[in-house]
Each structure stands twice: as C-alpha cells, then as structure tokens.
Amino acid sequence: MKWKRFKFLLILLLVPFIMGQSEGQKAEAPAEKAMPPGDAKNGQIVYEKRCVWCHGWAGAGDGPAADRLRPRPRDFTKGKYKIRTSLSGKLPTDRNLFDAISNGLHGTGMPAWRNVISDQEISDVAMYIKSFSKKFKRWAKKGKPIPEIEVGPEVPSSPESIEKGKQIFLKLECWKCHGKSGKASGPSMPTLQDDWKFPIRPANFTKPWNFRGGNRRIDIYRRFNTGVMGTPMASFKSSLDNEKSWHLVNFIESLSPTKKRPGVEEIVRVAEVEGDIPMDFEDPVWQSATKYFFPLLGQFQIEPRQFWTTIHDVNMKGLHNGEDVAFYFEWDDPTKSPIDPTKVYPLQYRDAFYLQFPLKMPSDPTKKPYFVGGDKKRAAGVWFWESESMKTVLLKAKGLFKTKVVGDATPIETKAVYDDGRWRVIMKRKMQTGNEKELQIETGKFLPLSFHAQDGSDGDFGTKRNVSTWYWLVLEPKISDTRYAVAGIVFVLVLGLEFVWIRKQSNS
Amino acid sequence: MKLNSFVKGILVTVGLYAALIVLFGAVTLFGMVEVNINGILFEESSSNILPSSIQYMYIFFIFVGVVLYYTSSAEKIEETIRPMANFVFNPEKKASIKVGQYTMYSVLPFFFAFVGYNQMTPKFPEPIALRVIHPAPPTTIKIFGEPHNLVSLENPYRQYEKSDPEEFKQLALEGGFIYFKNCFFCHGDFLDGRGMTSLNLNPVPANFQDVGTIAMLQEAFLFWRIGTGGPGLPDESWPWQSAMPIWQNILTQQEVWKVILFLYDYTPPQITPRTFS
Numbered sequence: 001m002k003w004k005r006f007k008f009l010l011i012l013l014l015v016p017f018i019m020g021q022s023e024g025q026k027a028e029a030p031a032e033k034a035m036p037p038g039d040a041k042n043g044q045i046v047y048e049k050r051c052v053w054c055h056g057w058a059g060a061g062d063g064p065a066a067d068r069l070r071p072r073p074r075d076f077t078k079g080k081y082k083i084r085t086s087l088s089g090k091l092p093t094d095r096n097l098f099d100a101i102s103n104g105l106h107g108t109g110m111p112a113w114r115n116v117i118s119d120q121e122i123s124d125v126a127m128y129i130k131s132f133s134k135k136f137k138r139w140a141k142k143g144k145p146i147p148e149i150e151v152g153p154e155v156p157s158s159p160e161s162i163e164k165g166k167q168i169f170l171k172l173e174c175w176k177c178h179g180k181s182g183k184a185s186g187p188s189m190p191t192l193q194d195d196w197k198f199p200i201r202p203a204n205f206t207k208p209w210n211f212r213g214g215n216r217r218i219d220i221y222r223r224f225n226t227g228v229m230g231t232p233m234a235s236f237k238s239s240l241d242n243e244k245s246w247h248l249v250n251f252i253e254s255l256s257p258t259k260k261r262p263g264v265e266e267i268v269r270v271a272e273v274e275g276d277i278p279m280d281f282e283d284p285v286w287q288s289a290t291k292y293f294f295p296l297l298g299q300f301q302i303e304p305r306q307f308w309t310t311i312h313d314v315n316m317k318g319l320h321n322g323e324d325v326a327f328y329f330e331w332d333d334p335t336k337s338p339i340d341p342t343k344v345y346p347l348q349y350r351d352a353f354y355l356q357f358p359l360k361m362p363s364d365p366t367k368k369p370y371f372v373g374g375d376k377k378r379a380a381g382v383w384f385w386e387s388e389s390m391k392t393v394l395l396k397a398k399g400l401f402k403t404k405v406v407g408d409a410t411p412i413e414t415k416a417v418y419d420d421g422r423w424r425v426i427m428k429r430k431m432q433t434g435n436e437k438e439l440q441i442e443t444g445k446f447l448p449l450s451f452h453a454q455d456g457s458d459g460d461f462g463t464k465r466n467v468s469t470w471y472w473l474v475l476e477p478k479i480s481d482t483r484y485a486v487a488g489i490v491f492v493l494v495l496g497l498e499f500v501w502i503r504k505q506s507n508s
Numbered sequence: 509m510k511l512n513s514f515v516k517g518i519l520v521t522v523g524l525y526a527a528l529i530v531l532f533g534a535v536t537l538f539g540m541v542e543v544n545i546n547g548i549l550f551e552e553s554s555s556n557i558l559p560s561s562i563q564y565m566y567i568f569f570i571f572v573g574v575v576l577y578y579t580s581s582a583e584k585i586e587e588t589i590r591p592m593a594n595f596v597f598n599p600e601k602k603a604s605i606k607v608g609q610y611t612m613y614s615v616l617p618f619f620f621a622f623v624g625y626n627q628m629t630p631k632f633p634e635p636i637a638l639r640v641i642h643p644a645p646p647t648t649i650k651i652f653g654e655p656h657n658l659v660s661l662e663n664p665y666r667q668y669e670k671s672d673p674e675e676f677k678q679l680a681l682e683g684g685f686i687y688f689k690n691c692f693f694c695h696g697d698f699l700d701g702r703g704m705t706s707l708n709l710n711p712v713p714a715n716f717q718d719v720g721t722i723a724m725l726q727e728a729f730l731f732w733r734i735g736t737g738g739p740g741l742p743d744e745s746w747p748w749q750s751a752m753p754i755w756q757n758i759l760t761q762q763e764v765w766k767v768i769l770f771l772y773d774y775t776p777p778q779i780t781p782r783t784f785s
Contacts, residue, residue, distance in 0.1 A: 050697070053688035065688040109704060116698045266710075267634055295708040300693065301737075301753045307693065366637040368748040370739055378748070446635050469710060469749055474632045483628035490624035494617040502613070505597075 035098045036123050043128030046121045051129075054109060059132035061196075068307040069109040072198060079133035080195060080230035083213040085148045088227045088235030091139055093146050097126035100213075107210030107312075149225050151218060152242030157250040165251025168244055172236055174224075177202040182255040183421025185334040188232075190457065195230045202233070204332060204421075205255040207312070215259050220249045262293035266471055268449065270318035270325065272478040277319050277326040279415045281424050286328055289317040294451060296466035301372045302400050306464045310455040314353075314468075320475045325441055326428035329353060329451075336418040337456030338388060353425060354452035354465075355383040357439050357473075359396055361447070368448045371469045373400040381439050383412055385425055387456070390416050392427050394438060400463050409438050431475070443475040513587045517574045524570045639711060640744045642725070651735040652761045661728035663765050663781075676769070683770025686763050694751065699775055709751050716771050716779070723779040730768050730781075 048057070054073035056062040061075030074081075081092040083100040092100070101122050104112035113122055130136040139146070155161055169175060177192065179185035182205030194200045208215035213223055225245060227235030240248070271289065278285055295313045298306040310333075317328040331353075338349045358369055359381035367378070374380030374397040382395040382403070394409035410433040416425040431441040441447065448470040454460035578588045598605045648657050668676040687695075694713040696703040701715030714721045722730060732740070738750025755764060772781055 053684065053692070053697070063688065064685040065692060068689060068693075111697050111702075111704070115702070116700075264708075267632075269632070297705040297708045297751070298693070300705075300751065303758060305758075366635050367743060370748045371751075375739065375748070444630070444632060446632070468708065469751060472634055476632060477630065479629060483625050486628045487621040487625035491617045491621035494620045498613050498616065 033102075033119065035095060036120050038094070038120075038123030038125075038127035040124065040127040040131060042121075043124035043126070046117065046125040047128050050113075050117065051125065055129075059129060065109070070198070070308045071108050071194070071200065072196065073109065074230075075196065076129050076132035078195070078230070079135035082228045082230060084226050084229070085222055086146045086226065087149060088237060089229070090146055091135055093148065094123075094126060097129070098122055101126055103214060105212040106214065108212065149222065149237065150242075151221060154217070155243055155246035155250065157253065161247050161250045162254045164244075165247035165249070165254075168240070168248050169251055172239055174236075177232065178205060179334070179421050181420040181422070182206055182252070183332050183334065185421030189334050192232050194232070200231055201334060204334075205252050206332070207261075208253075208256050208259050209261040210312070217249050217253065220252055221245050224248065261295075264294060265292055267446075268292050268316060268318055268471060268473045270320050270473065270475045272443075272476065273319050273321055274478075275321065277321055277324055277428060279326075279413065279426055279428065281328070281415075281417065281426065285319065286317060286426075289319055289328070292316045294468050294471065296451065296453060296468050299372065299452075299463055299465050299467050302463050304463055306460070306466065309466045310458040310460055311453040311466045314451050314453060316451075318473070318475075320431065320441075320443070322443070322477075323431060324428055325431050325475060326426055327355065329355075329425045329427075330422060331453060332422050333418075333455050334421050335455070335457040336387065336423075339457070350454075350456045351387040351423065352452075352454040352456070352460075352465075353385045353423075354395075355385075355427065356397075356450045356452065357381045357383075357447055359439065360436075361440055361442075361445070365446050365448060368470055369397075370399075371450050372467060373397045373403065373452075375399055376402075381406075383427055385414060385416065385427065387416070387418075387423075390414065406437060408435065410435055441475065443477045445474070447473045449473045513578050513584065514591050517578050517588070521567075521570050521574050525567050528566055637746075639746050639749075640742075641711075643742050643745045645729055645732050649732055649736070651732065652756050656728075656731075658726075658728045658732060661731060663727040663731075663768055665765055665769055666727065666781075679766055680769045680773040683766035683768070684774065686759065686767045687770050687774075690755075690759070691767070699771065705751075711746070711750055713751070716775055719779065722771055722775070722781070724782055726783065727768055727781045730771070731764060734764050734767070 047055075052063055054061075054063045054065045054069065055076060056066065056073075059076035061073045063073060066073050079091060081096065081100070083105065084090070084092040084096045086092055086096065102112065102114040102119075104110045117125075175186055176188045177184075177186045179189070179202075184202045184204040186202065189202060192200050192202065203211055211219065211223070212228070213219050223233075225235060225237045225240065227233060227237075269290065273285055280286070293313060293315055296309055296311055298308055300307070311331055314329055314331040316330075319326050319328075333351055337351045356369075356371070356373075357380065358365075359374070359379040362368070362378070369375055369378035369380040373382070376398055380397040382397050383392050384395045385392040392412040392414040394406045394412065395403045396406050397403040410430055413428040414425065416423065418424075429441075431443075433440065439447075449472070450470045451468045452465045454465045460466075577584075579585050594600075595605060595608065598609065645658050647659060648655055650656075665676070665679050668679065688697075692703055693705050694703045694709065695701055695716065696706065696713070699716040701713045701718075703713060706713050716722050733752070735754075735756040737754035738752040739747045739754055741747040741750060759767070768781075772779060
C-alpha cells in the first residue's frame with residue numbers, strides 16, 4: 001500500500017483530536033489567567049454599555065433591572081465587596097475585582113463576563129467601578145498594598161477532619177444561620193438582612209454550584225476567613241487557624257455529593273416493583289429508586305409575575321406495581337409554612353407543590369396544555385398539595401385563574417414531612433381508576449409532566465410560583481427474564497451452526 | 509502491495525467523512541467547551557454548524573456513493589467480492605486467514621446472543637416531534653385588540669433612525685430599559701439567549717446575536733412574536749412549551765416597538781431588520 005496516501009488519511013483523522021484538545025485547554029481555570037493593567041477611561045465606555053442596566057449610571061445599584069433581581073445588583077458607592085482575598089473590612093484587590101467580574105457571582109443575576117467581553121475590558125471596567133467609592137482613593141494615598149489573608153498548607157479530607165470540622169461548625173454557631181444540615185434552615189435565617197436592608201438567605205451547603213465566590217476548596221476557605229462583606233456572613237478568622245479552617249472546608253464539602261449541578265433528564269422512567277409501594281421515605285425501595293433533578297424558574301408569563309426563584313429545583317422518584325403509581329418529591333425550603341399550624345394564617349403562608357399532567361390522556365401526547373397551568377383548549381390535571389392540610393387534591397386547570405377542584409376524583413394518598421430545610425412528599429394513586437374525568441395511567445405510554453412549587457414564607461401565592469416546562473413520564477413494565485434465556489438459546493444455536501459449517505469446510 | 513477494492517472502499521468512506529469533519533469544525537464531535545451560566549457549568553460542543561442528523565445523512569450518502577462505484581461493472585463487483593470469498597472459503601488454506609476465521613467464529617455467537625437479548629428488552633423511546641422555530645406567520649393578526657396586516661405593518665419609530673438620530677437614540681435607550689426589566693432573565697445581558705433561566709428551558713430562548721434569528725426576520729414578525737409570545741405560535745411550534753411570555757398582556761404597543769429597536773441597536777451592526785423590498 002502507498003504509505004503516503006495512508007499517512008494523509010491518518011492526519012485527516014487526527015486533526016479533530018488535536019483541535020479538540022486545544023479547545024479543552026482554553027476552558028481551564030480562569031483564576032490563573034494573567035490580568036492586563038486596566039484603564040478607567042475605557043472602562044467607563046464598557047460600563048455604560050454593559051453594566052448600567054443593573055448597577056445604574058452612578059453605580060448605586062439602581063439600574064432598570066435592579067428591582068427585579070435578588071440579591072440586588074451591588075451599590076458600588078459603599079465600596080463593599082463580597083468576593084475578596086483581603087482581610088475583613090478591607091477593600092478588594094484589583095485581582096479580586098477582575099476575578100469577580102470574570103466569573104460572575106454564581107446563583108445571582110451577575111453573569112460571568114469572561115464569556116462576553118475581553119480580559120482587557122474586564123480590567124478596564126474594574127478600574128472604573130473603583131471610582132464610584134472614595135474609599136479606594138483614600139486607601140491609594142497610603143501607598144500600601146491591601147492586606148490579604150494567608151492560606152497555609154492544606155489538610156486533605158478524611159473522616160476525622162470532617163468530624164473536627166463539624167465540631168467547629170457547631171461551636172462557632174454557623175448552624176444558627178446555615179442550619180444543622182447545611183440547607184440554610186437555621187433559626188436566625190428568617191431575620192437576616194444585608195447592609196441595604198434587603199432580606200438575604202445564607203448559602204445552602206448542599207448546592208455548592210450557587211456559592212457566590214465559587215466552590216473550589218480555596219474559595220470556601222477564603223469566604224469564611226474574609227467574611228462576605230455587606231451581609232451578616234462575618235469573618236471568623238479570629239476564631240480559626242489554618243488547620244481548623246481546612247477542617248471546616250472538609251466538613252462543608254462533605255455535605256454535598258457533587259460540586260456540579262446534577263444533569264437534567266428529559267424522561268422520568270418509573271420502574272415496576274412487586275408488592276405494595278411503601279409510604280415511608282426511608283424505605284429501601286425508595287432509597288434505591290432513580291432520582292431525577294429538575295430546575296425551576298420564576299413565573300414570567302402571567303401577572304403578577306415572579307422574577308426570581310424561591311425554590312430552585314425539585315428531585316423526583318417514581319415507582320409503580322402495575323396497579324398503583326407513586327411519586328416521591330424532595331425540595332429545599334428553609335422555612336416550614338405555615339409557621340404555627342394551630343393559628344389560622346392568611347393563605348399566602350403555606351408551601352405548595354403542583355404536579356401537572358394533561359387532565360386526560362390525550363390522543364396525541366405531543367400536544368400538551370400550556371405549561372403554566374393549562375389553557376382553554378387543553379386542560380391540565382394538577383395534583384395539588386399544600387402544607388396546611390397536608391393533602392393532595394386534583395385540580396382541573398384551564399389557566400392559572402380558571403382552576404377548580406375535581407370533586408369526585410380518586411383520592412391521592414399523600415404523606416409529607418418537613419425536616420431541617422427540606423420537604424419530602426409521596427403521592428400515590430391507582431393507575432386505572434375507571435373515572436373518565438381524570439387521567440388513566442398505563443404502562444409504556446408517554447405522559448407529559450411538569451412542576452410548580454411555592455414557598456409561602458417568601459410570599460409565594462397564586463401566580464407567584466416557581467415553574468418548569470414539560471418533561472416526559474413513562475411507567476416501564478418489569479422486564480421479564482426470558483431475555484436471558486433467549487440470549488442463551490441463540491448463543492448455543494449459532495455455535496452449533498458454526499460447528500456444522502466448520503465440519504463441512506474441512507471435509508471438502 | 510495492491511489494495512483490493514473492498515478495503516479501498518472502506519478507506520474512501522472514512523477519508524471523506526474525516527474531510528467533512530475537518531472542513532466544518534470537527535469540534536462537533538470532539539471539542540467540548542465548558543460554559544458557565546451563573547455558576548452552573550455545563551459542557552457544550554464548541555461548534556454546532558452541523559447537527560448530528562445531517563452528519564449521519566452525509567455519511568450515508570458517501571456510503572451509497574462508494575457502494576455504487578464499486579459495483580458499477582461486473583469486473584469491479586468481482587474484484588470487490590473476491591477478498592470476501594477468499595476469507596470465507598480460504599481456498600489456498602492460508603494460516604493467517606484461518607486465524608481470522610476462528611476469531612470470527614468465536615465472536616459471532618456472542619454477537620447474536622446480544623442481538624437476541626437486545627430484541628427482547630422493551631424500549632420506550634421518547635415520542636419524536638420536531639419543532640418549527642420560525643413558523644409562517646398569519647398575514648393578519650389580532651394583537652393589542654386590533655387587527656393588523658403583517659405585510660404592511662412597520663415599526664413607527666424606525667423612521668427616526670435617519671430623520672432624527674438623537675430621538676432614535678433616546679427611543680432605543682427606552683427599549684433597553686424595557687429589555688432589562690423584562691427580557692434579560694431569559695435572553696441574557698448580552699442578548700445571546702444565555703440568561704440565568706436559559707439552562708432550565710426547552711426550547712431555549714432565542715439568541716439575538718446569532719445571524720439566524722432577528723437578522724432574518726421582519727420587524728412586523730417580531731411584533732407578532734413578542735406580542736403573542738409562546739402561546740401565539742401554531743401547534744407545529746409547540747405553543748404549550750415555549751416560555752416566551754405573551755407581552756401584549758404586560759407591555760404596551762409602543763413599548764414592544766421600542767424594545768424591537770433596542771434588539772437591533774444593541775446587537776452588532778450586521779444584524780438589521782429584514783425588509784420586504
């Protein structure tokens with residue numbers, strides 16, 4: 001064969017690999033990138049094109065978008081910055097500003113600008129925003145560098161270190177805000193405000209993808225040593241040393257199985273089990289069922305709108321046994337509402353969850369009701385649970401303002417518990433009910449489903465809710481073991497045929 | 509050694525496919541970049557010039573072409589088939605071929621057993637439906653309570669672009685205010701469809717920086733899309749699934765025209781409204 005030609009083909013095949021490699025490298029940690037020196041004059045141009053919409057023309061955090069973001073865009077005139085390496089109470093370094101603008105503040109409206117503008121522009125605009133507060137100029141007159149915290153040798157994670165971290169977490173009373181389980185459900189949580197008198201929630205340690213300053217170990221170390229300025233999250237440096245700090249980091253990390261937000265599947269596959277489906281959350285049958293993760297967003301469609309999420313996501317599991325089907329939901333909510341169930345509270349103080357299906361099995365399942373509570377043409381059937389009665393009812397929904405309870409619907413057996421920042425609800429119903437006014441669920445048939453959730457203590461009520469668009473649900477039958485038998489028979493058959501063939505070949 | 513045409517056919521198929529990959533940015537297959545939307549990192553192919561369905565179509569055509577070429581004459585067919593026959597019957601009793609044969613004999617039972625197993629495992633693939641991104645608009649629409657003819661409808665503020673640039677700038681700025689009170693959550697600060705909610709949505713919010721959206725649409729079309737939102741779409745575009753709100757319920761007619769001005773004003777200069785003339 002002509003080697004030259006072959007070589008050409010080989011190169012053609014290899015090029016994509018090489019290109020892929022270099023792409024991969026580009027995406028690497030931005031923090032180690034060199035920072036070009038910035039020019040405030042040019043920064044003003046960038047600022048007035050990109051940042052005024054949120055941070056306002058005078059940097060006071062009052063741009064047109066400000067009222068509809070929580071946390072609100074930063075008011076730069078106070079010189080208070082969250083993401084620093086500098087000591088508590090000190091200004092951020094230029095590098096801190098560069099990194100904060102590059103990476104954004106995760107889980108807030110502040111985007112990662114490195115996707116959009118150049119490093120030079122980021123440096124320039126960082127210089128410009130310093131001009132909004134006199135503090136920077138005053139400090140510059142001193143001619144001293146900004147003092148930064150030191151990070152000593154790392155203590156790797158181990159069960160002992162995590163246990164020590166936990167003790168520190170309890171002793172320093174981090175749990176009063178962050179909750180014993182780290183789900184932001186501490187007793188002080190409802191009263192917390194930032195320096196601008198807006199309510200603020202502590203970080204949820206089980207969702208590290210929302211940590212404002214990033215979730216690398218070093219980021220976490222820095223946050224509680226520098227404090228998150230402008231918020232009740234103070235610096236704990238005086239009560240800690242390097243070793244204790246790393247124990248605390250190891251403990252915080254141990255509260256979350258993953259640093260990345262879980263992936264989202266389009267299809268919820270419900271497996272078949274034998275016997276009764278347990279209504280017990282801790283039952284091993286439930287523990288081993290596949291968990292699906294669904295993010296929620298605000299309700300932007302119908303007035304009054306909800307611009308930020310109060311419940312960011314729900315987890316779902318499903319099981320059926322050919323007769324009953326049951327769904328298990330789990331979501332984080334730092335407060336249980338109504339706060340005191342013995343008193344009568346206005347309706348808005350209850351937590352609620354809506355599991356949406358089409359009201360009846362549509363002839364064409366790809367045609368669905370509107371995801372925000374159905375529409376005139378196609379009604380949604382909503383399994384509606386709320387925390388006051390702790391019961392689930394079926395709603396017929398032809399729009400958010402046109403819902404009514406279906407009186408003679410088949411009861412949906414419900415169990416709900418609230419513990420330390422988390423709601424868990426199981427809903428169970430007959431698959432086939434014989435009532436033609438409601439959904440009949442069959443194995444192997446695809447059904448659209450979507451979710452809405454409300455956090456009563458955050459003022460969610462009526463149209464104020466967190467929503468998702470449609471996903472698919474399918475109940476899968478138990479797969480019979482005949483497939484193993486079939487595989488075995490085919491194996492033996494093919495082997496036999498081969499044997500006959502080889503005999504014939506060697507005879508001829 | 510002269511390559512027989514069977515092997516040649518395979519090499520040509522692979523080679524042409526590789527050429528395609530190189531031409532259109534292979535990256536569709538190998539180059540994943542990490543994207544960060546408000547702290548949520550996800551991997552995305554760095555080029556989506558060629559969707560995989562088109563790639564499959566392309567490789568299918570190459571394959572058919574190669575098969576046609578190598579079966580175009582009796583000689584060619586003979587030449588192509590000979591190596592296969594040699595392998596199966598091994599008339600010269602070559603040892604190397606024997607090794608190949610026995611390898612095949614030992615693999616085949618496993619292969620068919622797997623096929624059988626796979627056949628017996630029930631599959632539940634997602635119902636397939638394709639979404640039309642830019643459906644044909646109706647010619648007359650009722651929007652803001654009035655009937656409009658989409659063909660003759662024009663942006664009442666567009667004229668100021670030439671006649672009064674100062675006024676135009678002011679109107680576009682007002683459009684910006686409307687955008688950053690209502691739209692950026694989904695369509696993003698950079699108008700690239702990467703707002704903070706965008707990862708949670710399917711279909712994803714339109715990317716106005718892309719030459720495939722507003723640059724190929726008339727302003728009247730946008731007026732219809734913004735005014736009637738997701739639910740205003742025909743069934744083939746999934747009105748029940750689009751998160752795009754019905755803005756005629758929330759904004760005024762003037763506000764919609766202003767936000768349209770802003771969309772074209774804030775994006776690169778090559779993105780201009782399409783006109784009928």
